[in-house]
Amino acid sequence: MSRITxxxxxxxxxxxxxxxxxxxxxxxxxxxxTSSLAEQLHESGENLTYLPGFILPVDVHVTSDLPEAxxxxxxxxxxxxxxxxxxxxxxxxxxxxPHQIILSASKGIxxxxxxxxxxxxxxxxxxxxxxxxxxxFAQEVAAASPTAIVAAASDIRLAQxxxxxxxxxxxxxxxxxxxxxxxxxxxxxxxxxxxxxxVKGLNLGHNSSAALITRGIAEMTxxxxxxxxxxxxxTGLSGVGDLILTCTGELSRNRAVGIELGxxxxxxTILSGMGGKVAEGVLSTxxxxxxxxxYGVEMPITEQVDAILxxxxxxGDAIRELMSRPGRDEHQ
Numbered sequence: 001m002s003r004i005t006x007x008x009x010x011x012x013x014x015x016x017x018x019x020x021x022x023x024x025x026x027x028x029x030x031x032x033x034t035s036s037l038a039e040q041l042h043e044s045g046e047n048l049t050y051l052p053g054f055i056l057p058v059d060v061h062v063t064s065d066l067p068e069a070x071x072x073x074x075x076x077x078x079x080x081x082x083x084x085x086x087x088x089x090x091x092x093x094x095x096x097x098p099h100q101i102i103l104s105a106s107k108g109i110x111x112x113x114x115x116x117x118x119x120x121x122x123x124x125x126x127x128x129x130x131x132x133x134x135x136x137f138a139q140e141v142a143a144a145s146p147t148a149i150v151a152a153a154s155d156i157r158l159a160q161x162x163x164x165x166x167x168x169x170x171x172x173x174x175x176x177x178x179x180x181x182x183x184x185x186x187x188x189x190x191x192x193x194x195x196x197x198x199v200k201g202l203n204l205g206h207n208s209s210a211a212l213i214t215r216g217i218a219e220m221t222x223x224x225x226x227x228x229x230x231x232x233x234x235t236g237l238s239g240v241g242d243l244i245l246t247c248t249g250e251l252s253r254n255r256a257v258g259i260e261l262g263x264x265x266x267x268x269t270i271l272s273g274m275g276g277k278v279a280e281g282v283l284s285t286x287x288x289x290x291x292x293x294x295y296g297v298e299m300p301i302t303e304q305v306d307a308i309l310x311x312x313x314x315x316g317d318a319i320r321e322l323m324s325r326p327g328r329d330e331h332q
Contacts, residue, residue, distance in 0.1 A: 017060050103129075134242055
């Protein structure tokens with residue numbers, strides 16, 4: 001029986017804890033970043049803030065004590081938002097033993113360093129690290145809707161360990177050794193989903209949405225390959241699969257933010273109304289551009305999203321600028 005700790009009691013962390021408890025065969029701990037959230041989970045048995053409507057099984061131990069949470073854990077699942085990951089891992093690093101596995105389930109790029117989440121973890125600790133990504137709305141995983149995702153690690157045996165420990169009748173895991181491609185697919189699709197939301201908010205129709213998504217995967221793939229990822233990975237669950245879900249699904253936070261931007265609302269107002277929930281694309285856009293600049297990769301959609309987010313560009317003007325770019329071959 002493995003002991004698995006989930007760091008982060010947001011929607012996705014809570015959903016993973018519920019899925020693991022439903023599967024059985026583990027000792028489970030869920031770490032909440034505040035004592036008030038931990039108390040609320042204890043008292044109600046439900047994550048009313050981030051994942052209402054789903055009861056957290058009683059055999060999931062909830063705590064806000066970080067050292068307690070990781071003590072003797074075999075697998076530590078990090079579902080910490082990208083901007084807080086370094087501080088949390090730095091805090092636990094001196095407490096880790098060499099055999100403990102860290103599984104990154106956060107999708108993002110660090111703002112200042114342009115590092116992927118597994119790279120942030122590797123810069124702080126030498127513990128073995130794998131990543132988890134793919135098309136997976138938290139509400140649907142918690143509801144036991146059939147879901148397929150990817151476990152990736154440079155050592156395929158580590159990915160197979162995660163596959164074995166997390167797979168269940170409703171959660172199917174595939175393995176991949178292309179950590180770069182899997183992580184960049186998961187991070188960059190959030191940026192494209194913001195753009196897809198803008199298209200929806202502007203009521204531009206299905207043609208525009210299909211074009212945006214298709215050119216979005218081309219943009220994502222260019223950067224992933226430049227960083228050492230494989231084209232095939234971006235055609236899989238962590239690329240096309242996650243992109244389609246996040247660009248079209250009603251539960252997508254990034255798409256929802258984009259819709260409101262397209263309708264003319266200001267970013268600060270939109271974010272303040274999200275009740276503490278995070279749209280990772282807002283944080284990842286500038287970092288994605290920084291990473292693209294480092295490798296000399298052109299990312300026109302990401303550039304326009306960044307201009308809308310951070311330079312108050314009018315969404316309609318951004319779309320017109322994309323459409324007026326010089327013609328080119330589709331596969332360049």
